[in-house]
Amino acid sequence: MINTKTIALLAVAALCLLRPMKGFAQTDDDALMMAKKNLCINPTYSYSSWDHYWEGTFKRNNLNLGTVSTQSVSLMGNYGITGKLNFLVGAPYVWTHASAGTLAGMHGVQDLSAWVKWLALSPKVGNGVVSVFLLGGTSLPLTNYLADYLPLSIGLHSKTFSGRLMVDYQLGKFFATASGTYTYRDDITVDRTAYYTTTLHQTNKVYMPNVESVNFRTGYRSNRWIIEALFSDMITLGGFDIRKNDMPFPSNKMESTMVGVHVKYVTPIKHLEVSAEGSYTVAGRNVGQSKSVDAGILYILDFSKSKTKQP
Amino acid sequence: MMVKSAFRLLWLLVLIAVMSACNKSVSDRTANLPPLAPSNQDLNAGSWLPILLSRPDTFAVAAPAATSSPAYAADLNEIKGYQHSITSDQQSKIDYWAAGGVLRWNELLRDLVAKYNLPPYQNSDGSYPIPSSTNPFAYPLFPFSNPPYAARAYAYVSAAQYDALVACWFYKQKYKRGTPYSVDSTIKALGGKTALASYPSEGAVLAGVAAEMMQLLFPDEIAFVQQKLQEQEQSLIMSGAAARSDVTAGEALGRQVADLFIARARGDNAGKAVGTPTDWANFSTAAEAKNQVPWISLETPARPPMLPLFGKVKGFLCDSAAVVALRPGPPPSTSSDSMKEATLAAYNTIKNPTREQTRIVQFWADGIGTYTPPGHWNAIAAQDFIGQNYSEVRWARNMALLNMAEMDAGIVCWDIKYFYFNPRPTQMNPAIKTLTGVPNFPSYVSGHSMFSSAAAAILGHLIPARAGAYQSMAQQAADSRVYAGIHYQIDCTVGMTVGQNVGNYAVKRATLDGAE
Numbered sequence: 001m002i003n004t005k006t007i008a009l010l011a012v013a014a015l016c017l018l019r020p021m022k023g024f025a026q027t028d029d030d031a032l033m034m035a036k037k038n039l040c041i042n043p044t045y046s047y048s049s050w051d052h053y054w055e056g057t058f059k060r061n062n063l064n065l066g067t068v069s070t071q072s073v074s075l076m077g078n079y080g081i082t083g084k085l086n087f088l089v090g091a092p093y094v095w096t097h098a099s100a101g102t103l104a105g106m107h108g109v110q111d112l113s114a115w116v117k118w119l120a121l122s123p124k125v126g127n128g129v130v131s132v133f134l135l136g137g138t139s140l141p142l143t144n145y146l147a148d149y150l151p152l153s154i155g156l157h158s159k160t161f162s163g164r165l166m167v168d169y170q171l172g173k174f175f176a177t178a179s180g181t182y183t184y185r186d187d188i189t190v191d192r193t194a195y196y197t198t199t200l201h202q203t204n205k206v207y208m209p210n211v212e213s214v215n216f217r218t219g220y221r222s223n224r225w226i227i228e229a230l231f232s233d234m235i236t237l238g239g240f241d242i243r244k245n246d247m248p249f250p251s252n253k254m255e256s257t258m259v260g261v262h263v264k265y266v267t268p269i270k271h272l273e274v275s276a277e278g279s280y281t282v283a284g285r286n287v288g289q290s291k292s293v294d295a296g297i298l299y300i301l302d303f304s305k306s307k308t309k310q311p
Numbered sequence: 312m313m314v315k316s317a318f319r320l321l322w323l324l325v326l327i328a329v330m331s332a333c334n335k336s337v338s339d340r341t342a343n344l345p346p347l348a349p350s351n352q353d354l355n356a357g358s359w360l361p362i363l364l365s366r367p368d369t370f371a372v373a374a375p376a377a378t379s380s381p382a383y384a385a386d387l388n389e390i391k392g393y394q395h396s397i398t399s400d401q402q403s404k405i406d407y408w409a410a411g412g413v414l415r416w417n418e419l420l421r422d423l424v425a426k427y428n429l430p431p432y433q434n435s436d437g438s439y440p441i442p443s444s445t446n447p448f449a450y451p452l453f454p455f456s457n458p459p460y461a462a463r464a465y466a467y468v469s470a471a472q473y474d475a476l477v478a479c480w481f482y483k484q485k486y487k488r489g490t491p492y493s494v495d496s497t498i499k500a501l502g503g504k505t506a507l508a509s510y511p512s513e514g515a516v517l518a519g520v521a522a523e524m525m526q527l528l529f530p531d532e533i534a535f536v537q538q539k540l541q542e543q544e545q546s547l548i549m550s551g552a553a554a555r556s557d558v559t560a561g562e563a564l565g566r567q568v569a570d571l572f573i574a575r576a577r578g579d580n581a582g583k584a585v586g587t588p589t590d591w592a593n594f595s596t597a598a599e600a601k602n603q604v605p606w607i608s609l610e611t612p613a614r615p616p617m618l619p620l621f622g623k624v625k626g627f628l629c630d631s632a633a634v635v636a637l638r639p640g641p642p643p644s645t646s647s648d649s650m651k652e653a654t655l656a657a658y659n660t661i662k663n664p665t666r667e668q669t670r671i672v673q674f675w676a677d678g679i680g681t682y683t684p685p686g687h688w689n690a691i692a693a694q695d696f697i698g699q700n701y702s703e704v705r706w707a708r709n710m711a712l713l714n715m716a717e718m719d720a721g722i723v724c725w726d727i728k729y730f731y732f733n734p735r736p737t738q739m740n741p742a743i744k745t746l747t748g749v750p751n752f753p754s755y756v757s758g759h760s761m762f763s764s765a766a767a768a769i770l771g772h773l774i775p776a777r778a779g780a781y782q783s784m785a786q787q788a789a790d791s792r793v794y795a796g797i798h799y800q801i802d803c804t805v806g807m808t809v810g811q812n813v814g815n816y817a818v819k820r821a822t823l824d825g826a827e
Contacts, residue, residue, distance in 0.1 A: 063611035063612070064610055064611055100611065101609075101611070102609055102737050102743075102744055102745045102748075102749050102796075103744065103745060103746075103748070104661065104744035104745060104746055104796070105744070144666055146666075146669050146670075146673065148673060149669075149673070149746075186335070187335060187336075187337055190673070191669075191670045191673035191674050192673055192674055192676065192677075192681075193674070193687075193690065194421075194425075194681070194682065194687075194690060195680075195681070196422070196425035196426060196680050196681065196682075199422060200418070200421055200422035200425050200426075200682065201337065201339060202339040202340050202341055202418070202690065203337055203338065203339055203340055205337040206337065207335070207336070207337040243429060243680070244429065244432050244450070245429050245430055245431065245432045245679075246429055246679060246680045247678070247679060247680055247748075
């Protein structure tokens with residue numbers, strides 16, 4: 001999923017904690033742009049797991065789940081319409097698994113994500129450059145996968161739309177990027193005809209609270225290397241807590257605070273970059289305490305007649 | 312140029328968002344029902360056969376004040392006072408309750424069952440605490456309203472409502488006091504009109520029954536139910552459907568009839584259904600003595616079996632001899648080739664489920680945190696009863712028939728489960744993963760199959776035009792347990808047959824109670 005934290009976290013959010021695929025050279029939550037008529041192809045593998053989760057605020061393990069893991073392989077592309085306007089699209093195939101208990105894991109194609117990323121302003125400030133980005137994104141389930149099967153569903157099956165403001169400041173080879181995202185989530189339809197949240201609902205439609213998230217990253221950025229520390233925080237604007245020993249539900253209140261490290265390296269091989277990331281959930285509510293790693297390669301195809309220098 | 316194209320794309324995304332943004336409100340399917348408008352008032356219901364009451368007038372209801380009396384004039388003035396300045400919130404509560412008291416209390420009961428249907432979290436030593444009615448508001452909350460508990464709860468509330476409304480109808484016909492809006496034309500009928508006599512109020516009877524039954528069934532919810540009782544009674548009065556004196560008499564009658572059912576419930580053996588560690592061990596010993604692999608809990612830590620002595624509970628339709636007579640022959644021996652084949656079949660079924668199969672599994676799962684399979688059949692029945700325009704008393708009678716069948720199906724099923732103590736497919740082959748939680752009790756026979764088949768039998772009798780539909784729903788509910796990997800086919804096949812046999816007891820009662 002090229003979708004960001006936000007959307008990924010949603011999907012994840014649940015206990016399944018799918019991570020956003022971030023190995024992207026130029027993703028929807030970094031301050032890098034593809035050059036005009038350049039296409040970046042980015043396959044990524046990601047592995048995420050947890051053996052503790054928060055039932056409301058109560059942190060516990062569950063011997064009937066053991067370790068819940070999520071693997072995904074995603075493919076995404078980022079095309080430079082211009083140097084200041086990028087279009088990103090991608091989708092993952094996801095597998096879930098519980099190491100204990102009897103519940104069967106799930107697998108399948110999850111959601112299509114698409115973003116438009118616009119570098120709106122980039123004035124010089126002091127000795128550095130401030131870049132202001134506006135992004136709009138959407139995610140659409142690609143298959144009729146089962147959402148109401150947490151923590152082993154592959155996603156939440158909600159159509160979403162996100163708006164993001166991102167500001168980056170680069171001073172020499174050091175930078176900091178901050179962004180805030182608001183994600184609208186559509187109601188979902190579940191297979192059952194009634195469900196209990198804090199009261200009984202006699203319908204198969206589920207109201208999904210919207211989501212706010214912030215992302216902060218800072219570190220070293222050169223033409224060859226990006227080494228950065230990550231911090232992200234997401235919260236659903238509503239929802240309800242998992243009750244003691246109850247099953248999770250797609251419209252649970254979900255909060256998650258993650259820290260991580262991301263490294264990208266532009267290899268000596270022309271047009272080829274590699275990327276890796278690790279992250280850890282330090283606090284949460286109604287989500288799994290996931291540890292995630294991912295690794296991806298980025299291959300850049302240049303369709304411009306006159307070769308443009310990579311950012 | 313660049314800015315232009317950026318805006319074009321952003322507009323496109325906004326458009327997509329707006330198109331997908333149309334679904335952000337969820338409402339219940341019974342949220343906006345019209346007032347109950349019975350096609351037949353069932354004026355003779357005072358002569359229908361009650362369940363526990365020996366006579367419809369076992370509990371005396373004093374004659375009401377005449378409509379010309381000062382006391383009744385005061386009742387009417389109270390209504391006029393409310394109607395003088397009715398708020399939209401008050402009107403929406405009137406509308407809610409006007410759709411039918413049996414329906415609304417049934418929904419509230421389903422809500423409570425779902426709320427309390429949570430297995431207790433383990434102690435630090437790996438044992439499990441047992442909810443206790445003598446220790447309310449402490450974890451684990453009482454009750455754990457699992458399927459047998461829920462089946463019994465629905466049955467007691469429905470049966471008590473039915474008896475109380477039989478008595479109510481008896482007195483309505485005896486006293487024939489009109490509704491406030493029919494006595495005084497300046498009073499509006501804000502919740503619909505009925506030709507039925509008003510004293511005692513049927514809505515208040517239902518409220519009284521519910522409030523009283525909660526002492527036994529959901530003791531932590533007495534305050535919640537009391538609040539609903541007041542809301543319903545207030546709505547009845549504000550709507551002009553009942554005078555204060557109609558409501559007072561109705562609630563008192565409801566409580567008295569409910570007390571009969573509470574007394575029965577205290578002695579029906581349900582309190583002992585949890586059993587003791589010795590009981591639990593005896594089931595294993597008995598199975599081993601028959602050279603059978605005994606059932607074990609597939610949870611970690613191992614959880615004691617769910618209500619193993621529920622088969623000893625006193626049913627409404629089947630007595631203890633009938634429970635034994637309804638018991639089917641044994642499942643295939645756990646060491647037999649046919650058991651091996653059945654286990655292999657279960658394994659092959661869950662290997663590559665289709666999306667339609669997972670849909671069916673989830674649709675019928677009714678697992679923890681839900682209103683259970685009997686609750687699901689209450690929901691199915693309620694949806695169809697709404698379209699039948701029943702009177703309240705017929706609503707109550709039909710719900711009572713359904714829920715007595717469900718409770719007795721639970722009793723007979725639990726008797727069979729613990730008589731044979733047969734393992735689940737996953738116990739025989741741990742490679743069998745499941746598409747829903749494995750219930751913590753033996754496999755043979757399937758509870759879903761029995762509940763569903765019993766429900767289909769009585770509902771098909773009540774609404775013959777839907778009999779085929781109920782039968783296929785029941786079959787699908789049974790199949791869902793096979794698709795989920797938690798039952799052998801034979802558990803469901805036999806469960807469907809025995810369930811129908813239990814359902815037929817309810818059908819038989821239906822033909823004899825004077826309502827048909």
